[in-house]
Amino acid sequence: xxxxxKPINTDVPEKDVFTLHFLQSLSNLRxxxxxxxxxxxxDRVKKIKKAAYVSMARAAGGTNRLWSxxxxxxxxxxxxxxxxxxRRKKRVTCLxxxxxxxxxxxxxxxxxxLRNLVPGGGGMETSKLMEExxxxxxxxxxxxxxxxxxxxxxxxK
Amino acid sequence: MxxxxxxxxxxxxxxxxxxxxxxxxxxxGGGGEEFRQMVPPENAGGxxxxxxxxxxxxxxxxxxxxxxxxxxxxxxxxxxxxxxxxPLLMERxxxxxxxxxxxxxxxxxxxxxxxxxxxxxxxxxxxxxxxTETCDxxxxxxxxxxxxxxxxxxxxxxxxTKKKSKSSEENEKLPYVHVRARRGQATDSHSLxxxxxxxxxxxxxxxxxxxxxxxxxxxxTALVLDEIINHVQSLQRQVEMLSxxxxxxxxxxxxxxxxxxxxxxxxxxxxxxxxxxxxHRQLQQPPSQQWPFDGLNQPVWxxxxxxxxxNDHNNLMVGSASLHPNQVKMEx
Numbered sequence: 001x002x003x004x005x006k007p008i009n010t011d012v013p014e015k016d017v018f019t020l021h022f023l024q025s026l027s028n029l030r031x032x033x034x035x036x037x038x039x040x041x042x043d044r045v046k047k048i049k050k051a052a053y054v055s056m057a058r059a060a061g062g063t064n065r066l067w068s069x070x071x072x073x074x075x076x077x078x079x080x081x082x083x084x085x086x087r088r089k090k091r092v093t094c095l096x097x098x099x100x101x102x103x104x105x106x107x108x109x110x111x112x113x114l115r116n117l118v119p120g121g122g123g124m125e126t127s128k129l130m131e132e133x134x135x136x137x138x139x140x141x142x143x144x145x146x147x148x149x150x151x152x153x154x155x156x157k
Numbered sequence: 158m159x160x161x162x163x164x165x166x167x168x169x170x171x172x173x174x175x176x177x178x179x180x181x182x183x184x185x186g187g188g189g190e191e192f193r194q195m196v197p198p199e200n201a202g203g204x205x206x207x208x209x210x211x212x213x214x215x216x217x218x219x220x221x222x223x224x225x226x227x228x229x230x231x232x233x234x235x236x237x238x239x240x241x242x243x244p245l246l247m248e249r250x251x252x253x254x255x256x257x258x259x260x261x262x263x264x265x266x267x268x269x270x271x272x273x274x275x276x277x278x279x280x281x282x283x284x285x286x287x288x289t290e291t292c293d294x295x296x297x298x299x300x301x302x303x304x305x306x307x308x309x310x311x312x313x314x315x316x317x318t319k320k321k322s323k324s325s326e327e328n329e330k331l332p333y334v335h336v337r338a339r340r341g342q343a344t345d346s347h348s349l350x351x352x353x354x355x356x357x358x359x360x361x362x363x364x365x366x367x368x369x370x371x372x373x374x375x376x377x378t379a380l381v382l383d384e385i386i387n388h389v390q391s392l393q394r395q396v397e398m399l400s401x402x403x404x405x406x407x408x409x410x411x412x413x414x415x416x417x418x419x420x421x422x423x424x425x426x427x428x429x430x431x432x433x434x435x436x437h438r439q440l441q442q443p444p445s446q447q448w449p450f451d452g453l454n455q456p457v458w459x460x461x462x463x464x465x466x467x468n469d470h471n472n473l474m475v476g477s478a479s480l481h482p483n484q485v486k487m488e489x
Contacts, residue, residue, distance in 0.1 A: 045397075126354075151402045
């Protein structure tokens with residue numbers, strides 16, 4: 001094929017890595033807050049959600065993936081921390097983007113929606129976006145599994 | 158890495174890979190075998206056939222006619238590879254020599270519309286993903302697709318250089334990677350790039366289709382994308398739901414994970430564990446006396462995770478409950 005890359009790698013680490021990171025973040029949360037006040041439930045929910053995403057981003061390959069980088073950057077901005085990522089080589093894809101002006105309108109609409117969903121999707125070309133989406137889906141499902149297990153474990157009926 | 162090394166070797170030749178196998182071989186999925194099949198010495202037949210082409214085209218093709226000689230030598234210097242004799246390639250080479258004579262009639266390559274050849278191009282698109290098959294198999298398919306349309310082959314040949322230089326960018330700054338345009342398609346450099354991009358997107362789309370359940374049945378990219386978007390949204394919603402549930406559950410449980418984390422490194426730190434759920438404590442009381450905490454931490458953790466991989470939630474429940482007593486202290 002013309003633009004054959006190396007086989008697209010969307011490996012995701014095992015579940016225990018995710019669990020580890022998530023529990024880590026949860027324990028950090030625990031240390032920070034007092035979970036006694038019921039009025040702050042929403043805040044707590046948001047914090048947990050954020051912790052889930054951040055831990056997922058870290059677990060899933062840290063700064064090697066665009067979406068995880070965007071997630072971490074977003075989270076750090078909220079905490080007003082400065083995040084530094086190792087410099088990547090400038091890709092040639094930006095050149096290509098300017099050149100290929102023929103875009104399938106239907107596909108681009110969908111790609112736009114995907115971009116809104118996947119963190120960091122705004123700056124990516126469509127093919128890169130799809131790669132990131134695949135990895136993101138894998139990580140998300142892994143995270144969901146971990147959280148499900150935790151919830152079931154901590155609140156058995 | 159290994160693959161990039163192969164690429165480097167290939168590009169260094171600048172061998173005019175006019176054979177259609179070049180297309181397949183460039184797809185790195187095959188790796189070494191396809192590379193070998195691509196560079197058989199029998200190619201010499203096709204090589205010289207193309208040299209009969211009008212010199213301008215030949216120059217264009219070969220990118221630098223002076224290096225063509227060195228190409229042959231470097232080709233043979235790769236002789237450490239074993240080249241299986243490929244009868245199909247021979248046939249194709251002979252066909253090229255036929256085309257060389259027809260070439261004058263076809264003249265310039267014009268941006269011919271691809272309407273008529275859209276079907277074979279689609280077939281090509283389908284055969285492309287079958288890269289993992291052997292070169293022979295793909296070659297057979299290609300030939301059957303092509304049986305009536307030899308005239309367009311030279312167009313393909315001419316466009317190959319343009320596409321080569323285009324894809325050289327995409328292939329990580331390799332000097333000269335040869336790719337072939339599909340038969341009967343426009344050879345404008347823009348459309349070539351576009352086509353390459355499209356192929357990339359289709360490959361990734363296939364990946365996504367495999368990931369998302371129920372997507373392989375759907376035809377058409379728009380619907381598949383819809384499905385993917387729905388899936389991502391549902392996953393995100395699930396995360397939110399679960400985090401809400403965790404938030405409601407969490408105040409009751411307070412666990413300290415230093416010990417767990419330390420056990421990952423094999424050493425056990427002092428950790429305190431406090432828990433306010435009586436329900437759990439009752440579960441833990443019996444095992445806490447029996448289990449030594451040091452040796453079993455890691456295997457317990459690992460075991461519970463292994464079970465989790467089988468989606469057995471109950472095991473984690475027991476596992477997490479049993480993890481806690483493995484820690485040093487229990488505080489109320």
